[in-house]
Amino acid sequence: MSMNSVRDIKDSFYRQTFKYLANFSNHISDEKLISSLSPYINAIQYEEGRDFLKSIILNSKRFFPKCSKPVREKMAVNLFCNLGFLSTKRREDFLKREGFYPPLLMVISPTMRCNLQCYGCYSGNYSKENDLPFDVIDRVITEGKRYGIYFVVISGGEPFLRDDILDIFEKHPDVYFQVYNNGSMILKKDLPSKLSKLGNVLPCISVEGFEKETDRRRGKGTFNNILDAMSALKDAGCLYGISVTTTRENNELVSSEEFVDFWIEKGCFIAWYFSYMPIGRCPSLDLMPTARQRMERRERIMEMRKRKPIVLADFWNDGPSVGGCISARVYFHINSNGDVEPCVFSQFAVDNIKEKTLVEVLKSDFFKAIREKQEGITNRLKPCLIIDNPNVLREVVHSCNAKATQDGGEALVTDMAPELDKYAEEFGKIADEVWRRDYLSKENIRESIQEPQHSVSGN
Structure with a gap:
């Protein structure tokens, strides 16, 4: 044998x-x-x-x-x-061959088409002309599995506008998919029964708060449509959750017990929190949560995580849990044009997946430079290259000649630079104080640690 x-x-x-x-x-x-x-x-x-x-x-x-x-x-x-x-084993083999661990997950946006026009949408300025071909999506997922990537996040655009999206899930029954969506297609396409039978898909529906906040950004009737969709998903025995964009206007509301308890009652398994980024459609620095708001949200979510029957995940504030910034290291994003970005919010690229293999992209000077720069960021409460270390993003983008993948995206490293530097300084003062107090003491840090090689540190 x-x-x-x-x-x-x-x-x-x-x-x-x-x-x-x-x-x-x-x-x-x-x-x-x-x-x-x-x-x-x-x-x-x-x-x-x-x-x-x-x-x-x-x-x-x-x-x-x-x-x-x-x-x-x-x-x-x-x-x-x-x-x-x-x-x-596959991750260890990759490390021996290439000298670094492969990512644990990937994000793919099969389409940037959407049936809503939400203000401030992070992907609102991408081209809507072309969807990522089915065979390319299939090939990338197949490549990823060779290196131990069995978790694929589907974003967009509205992914469920693609008639063949369920075919992807069915063709890769050994992969787990999380799908960010606006909830509008779930009942229209009878998805609850189909997802229940497939089993490997967890839809996360975008909300902005309660009915008032959600409908104001997404359109009248959206909130009630979401509740109807969740009820059907629950009856079908599906796992599902919410995705929340936190802004200066809703930060307190969406991190409140009232808000979390509401979605627990609606049967949500997970709630994802993402800070608003000044990218995409009509970017505005004034919509970003303040430095103080961001830290207060972190503290509330950490406390509720210990006792609430729901998984609470904060993309910007969970840096200590995942080893800092995860772009180009733990994950990456392939947009509908095939451009490979280090992060869904860091919308710059030098390679296109239609022209290169996954390994070639991961070994690129662009991704390598990002991983090397991450090693110098020791305070994991301020890991982000966009809003916490914007000077690093500018340096890497310019040195690697990376191009913005969305119309107007270059503003992050040009016009917005002074304001982003100011924000980074303000949050840095708060984060440094908390880091010294809560993380550098021997009571709260595990010294001489031996991490399992499949951990999200992905060294």
Whole structure:
């Protein structure tokens, strides 16, 4: 029997074990489950990262009995087993060949077409003319799996406008997909029953607050359509969540207990928070949360994460949990034109995936320069190259001759530079104080840490 055959048998055994755990998780106590996974949890350097992982584990356990059989089994196998466990060998092999770990996930925008016209949309100025061809999407996902990438985020545009999007999910049943969408297509295309049968798709629907805030940005009736869509997803046994763009106007509301409790009651598994970025349609620096608002949101979400039955994730404030900025290192973005960007918000590129392999893009001078610069950012509360270290983004973009991929995108490194530098200085003062107080003390840091190689640090 060949080594590959032995490995396949072992992998099959592990997948069946994870399926069993998903189907009988309600017979395992929270304490026993956390204890059995303590080597992985305790390997995470900071307390908030350990809290985040425990939240994912325990909320998955709570939700599994409510899910359809395909939904709970696909999450257990694709996300926890394939990505979190079996990908380790492929990631190690990649490290030996290329000298760095491959990303853990990728974001693909199959289309930039959208049926809404939300003000301040981060992708509003991308070309709507061409969708990313099906065969290119298929090829990139297939390449990614060779290197241990089993988590793919689908963004846009409105992804569900693509008639063939479900074909992608069906063709890659071993991958877990999270889809950011506006909720409008879920009932129109009878998606709840289809997603329940597929099992490997978690839709995250964009909201701005409650009805008033959401309809003001997205159009009258949007909020109630979202609630109807969620009700149908819940009845079908799907996992789903929300995506929130925090601004200077809604920051307090969307980080309040009232807001979080509302979406818990609606059956959401996860709530993603993204700070507004001055990019895309009608960019405005005045919409960005202030430095103080950003830190206050972080503190509230960290506290609620410990006790609320929902996964709370803050893209800009969870730097300590994921090793700092994750662009070009833990993930990357392929837009509908095929341009490969280090981050969905850092909209610059030197390569197009239609012309190069995934490995060639990851090894580019542009991505390499970003990864090297990240190593010099020691305060993980201020990791972002756009708003926390804008001088670094400007340097890398200019030195690598990267081009803006969205009309007007070059303003981030030109016209907006003075204001972004000012914001970085203001937030830096707050973040440095908190970093010294909460992270540099021996009580809160794990010294002599040995991280599992599949962790999001992706060194």
